[in-house]
Amino acid sequence: MTQEQDANQPLALGILGYGGLGQAMARLVARRRQVQWVAVADRKGYVVHPDGLNPSLCQRVYQERGSVGYLEPGGVLSETSIAEVIAQPGVNAYFLALPNLPNTFIATVAQQFLAQGWRGVLVDAIKRTSAVEQLLAMKSSLAAGGITYLTGCGATPGLLTAAAALAAHSYEEILQVQVTFGVGIANWESYRATIREDIAHLPGYDVARAQAMTDAEIEELLNRTDGKLYLENMEHADDVILELAGICPRERVTVGGVVDTRNPRKPLSTHVQITGRTFEGKIACHTFTLGDETSMAANVCGPALGYIQAGWQLHQQGHYGLFTCAEVMPRWVH
Numbered sequence: 001m002t003q004e005q006d007a008n009q010p011l012a013l014g015i016l017g018y019g020g021l022g023q024a025m026a027r028l029v030a031r032r033r034q035v036q037w038v039a040v041a042d043r044k045g046y047v048v049h050p051d052g053l054n055p056s057l058c059q060r061v062y063q064e065r066g067s068v069g070y071l072e073p074g075g076v077l078s079e080t081s082i083a084e085v086i087a088q089p090g091v092n093a094y095f096l097a098l099p100n101l102p103n104t105f106i107a108t109v110a111q112q113f114l115a116q117g118w119r120g121v122l123v124d125a126i127k128r129t130s131a132v133e134q135l136l137a138m139k140s141s142l143a144a145g146g147i148t149y150l151t152g153c154g155a156t157p158g159l160l161t162a163a164a165a166l167a168a169h170s171y172e173e174i175l176q177v178q179v180t181f182g183v184g185i186a187n188w189e190s191y192r193a194t195i196r197e198d199i200a201h202l203p204g205y206d207v208a209r210a211q212a213m214t215d216a217e218i219e220e221l222l223n224r225t226d227g228k229l230y231l232e233n234m235e236h237a238d239d240v241i242l243e244l245a246g247i248c249p250r251e252r253v254t255v256g257g258v259v260d261t262r263n264p265r266k267p268l269s270t271h272v273q274i275t276g277r278t279f280e281g282k283i284a285c286h287t288f289t290l291g292d293e294t295s296m297a298a299n300v301c302g303p304a305l306g307y308i309q310a311g312w313q314l315h316q317q318g319h320y321g322l323f324t325c326a327e328v329m330p331r332w333v334h
C-alpha cells in the first residue's frame with residue numbers, strides 16, 4: 001500500500017492514542033493549514049475522515065463515552081483499532097501518542113505497520129533508552145519497508161535533546177549533558193500513561209509494576225507524596241540518542257526532574273545544561289531553559305509536529321529507516 005500525497009494537499013495525519021498528548025496534537029494541528037488530522041485510534045475504537053476530523057467533537061465523544069469509536073458518522077468500535085486504522089488508505093503520517101506499556105509496546109506497533117505493508121512517516125515521543133534500542137534493531141526492516149520513522153521526538157527526549165545536540169557544537173569535547181525537567185499538570189488522569197511511566201522510574205518500581213497498578217493505587221501513591229514525583233537518574237533515551245549522534249558517550253547524559261500532578265504550574269523550570277571544553281581549552285556550560293508558561297503538551301506536540309513535517313520531507317525524497325530527534329531538524333508547519 002502506498003500513501004503518496006499530492007504536492008498541494010495538506011499532509012494527512014493520523015494519531016494513535018487519544019489521551020492527553022493525542023488530544024493536544026489534534027488541537028494544535030487544527031491551527032495549521034499544511035497538516036490535516038484525518039484518523040485517530042484509541043484502545044476501544046477508531047475513526048477516519050479523509051476531509052478532516054473535528055477536535056472539539058472528537059474530544060467530547062471521547063470524554064463522554066470513552067472512545068472515538070462512538071463518533072457519528074464513521075466511528076468504529078474495535079478491540080483491534082490499531083490494525084484496522086493502519087489498513088485505511090490515505091494517511092501519510094502517524095503520531096504515536098500511545099502508552100509504552102509494556103516497554104515493548106511501541107516497537108510491536110511499528111512491527112504491525114511493517115507487517116501490513118504500510119508506507120509513510122511514524123513519529124513517537126518515546127522515553128526509555130531500552131525502548132529506542134528496540135526500534136534501532138528494526139532500522140533495516142523500516143528502511144526496506146518504506147517507513148521513515150523518527151523516534152524520541154517529544155520534549156525529553158526531543159526538544160531538549162536536539163537543543164543539546166546543537167549547543168554541543170561550541171565545544172570540542174562534551175563533558176556532561178544534564179536534563180532537568182519540571183512538569184505541572186492539573187490532574188494525573190489527563191496524562192495517565194505519562195504518570196504511570198514516570199512512576200516506573202521511582203526506586204522500588206519498574207515498568208511491569210507500574211503497569212499493574214490500579215488507578216486507586218496510583219492515587220494512593222500520589223496522596224503520600226502530595227501529588228509530586230521526584231525522579232533522578234532516569235533511564236531516558238536522551239543518552240542513546242546523543243551517543244548515536246556521536247556527541248558524547250551515554251554515561252555523560254543524565255535526566256531527572258519533578259512532576260506535580262496537582263498544579264499546572266511547573267515545580268521548577270525545565271532546562272538542559274551542556275558542559276564542555278572548547279577548542280581553546282576553556283570549560284563552559286550552556287543552559288537552555290524552557291519558558292515556565294509552556295505546558296508539557298506544547299513542548300511535546302509542537303516539536304513532534306515539526307519532526308512529522310521533517311519526516312515527510314525525508315520520505316518524499318526516498319529516505320526511509322530510523323532517525324532520531326538529534327539527527328534531523330524539525331521543520332516549521334504553517
Ligand code: NAD
Binds near residue numbers: 044
Ligand atoms: P494517555 O494515557 O493520556 O493516553 C493514551 C491513549 O492511548 C488513550 O487514548 C488510550 O485509549 C490509547 N491506547 C492505549 N492502549 C491502546 C491500544 N492498545 N490501542 C489503541 N489505543 C490505545 O497517554 P499520554 O499521557 O498522552 O502519554 C502518551 C505517551 O507519550 C506516553 O508513552 C508518554 O510516556 C509519552 N510522553 C513523552 C514525553 C516526552 O517528552 N518525550 C512527554 C510526555 C509523555
